[in-house]
Amino acid sequence: MNIRIFTTAALLAFSSAAFAEGPFTLQFDNSAQDGGFKPEHLLSASYGFGCSGGNASPAISWQNPPAGTKSFVLTVYDKDAPTGLGWVHWVVADIPADVRRLPAGITAQGRNLPRSALQTRTDFGQPGYGGACPPAGRKHRYEFTLTALKVARLPNITADATPALVGFFTKANSLGEAKFTVEYQR
Numbered sequence: 388m389n390i391r392i393f394t395t396a397a398l399l400a401f402s403s404a405a406f407a408e409g410p411f412t413l414q415f416d417n418s419a420q421d422g423g424f425k426p427e428h429l430l431s432a433s434y435g436f437g438c439s440g441g442n443a444s445p446a447i448s449w450q451n452p453p454a455g456t457k458s459f460v461l462t463v464y465d466k467d468a469p470t471g472l473g474w475v476h477w478v479v480a481d482i483p484a485d486v487r488r489l490p491a492g493i494t495a496q497g498r499n500l501p502r503s504a505l506q507t508r509t510d511f512g513q514p515g516y517g518g519a520c521p522p523a524g525r526k527h528r529y530e531f532t533l534t535a536l537k538v539a540r541l542p543n544i545t546a547d548a549t550p551a552l553v554g555f556f557t558k559a560n561s562l563g564e565a566k567f568t569v570e571y572q573r
Contacts, residue, residue, distance in 0.1 A: 408451045413533045413565035416446035416488070423571050424529075430520035434511065438520035438573070444477065446491040449533050453562040456484050456535040460557045462550070465519070467527040470510075475550040476529065477516045478507045480557075481540050503540075507548040514546045519571045526572035535562040 429440025447461065459482040468474035479489065482504045493499045495515025497506060506514040521527035534557050541556040 411449070411451050411453060411535065411563050411565045413447065413449045413531060413567050415531065415567060415569060416448050416491075423569055424519050428518050429571075429573075430518035434517070434520070436520045437523070438518070440518050440520070442516065442518045443491060444489070444493045444516035446489065447531065447533070448488040449565055450487060452484070452535040452565075455537060456562055457539040458482055458484055458536045458541075459486070460534045460536060460541070460553065461489065462530075462532050462534075462554070462557075463516075464530045464532070465521070465527050466530055467521065467525070468510075469522065475510045476519070478509055478514075478550055478553050479504055480507055480544050480548075480553055481505045484539070505544065505546060507544060507546055507550070507553050509550060519569075521571060521573060523573055526570055529569045529571060531567050531569070533565045535564070536560045537562050 427441035427443045428445045429442070430436055430438040431442035432439045461477065461479040461482065462475060463477040465474040465476060479500070483501055486501045489501070490499050493516060495506070495513065500506065508514055509517050511517040519527065519529055536557065538560045541553065541560065544553060544556060
């Protein structure tokens with residue numbers, strides 16, 4: 388009887404402590420009124436895909452990461468890209484554990500990027516944010532995923548790392564994920 392009461396009390400205490408701050412969440416801070424992308428966050432004409440946006444990264448914020456978080460990885464992935472594999476639009480690795488926001492306008496060269504964070508290659512073939520640009524008339528879902536990691540830096544990751552390599556080490560070191568999806572059609 389005493390063991391059962393102690394176990395129940397311990398479980399309640401653990402559950403209360405684990406959820407005291409709320410769930411791990413991710414937010415798109417400067418979306419358009421409809422919750423989608425503003426023109427400045429769409430792909431620029433210089434990429435040759437038929438869009439004419441500003442190609443500026445949006446502001447992203449998060450709260451309540453899991454206990455023990457030592458860094459984060461952010462990815463932006465178009466599930467509906469007509470490739471059979473989707474399309475990775477942005478990868479930011481090694482975001483320090485004390486950071487809770489990425490400002491808008493992080494450049495491919497890393498201006499406005501938090502200290503020690505690293506942008507890696509995307510499916511555009513280079514590091515940095517690549518804005519949304521689905522084929523005309525088709526709605527695409529852009530999944531923003533922030534993964535809390537149990538390591539301060541991903542092993543063997545440089546700016547030239549592929550999205551798949553970053554994804555492999557991210558999954559191997561994950562403590563939890565926060566996600567949101569933005570739908571966009573042009």
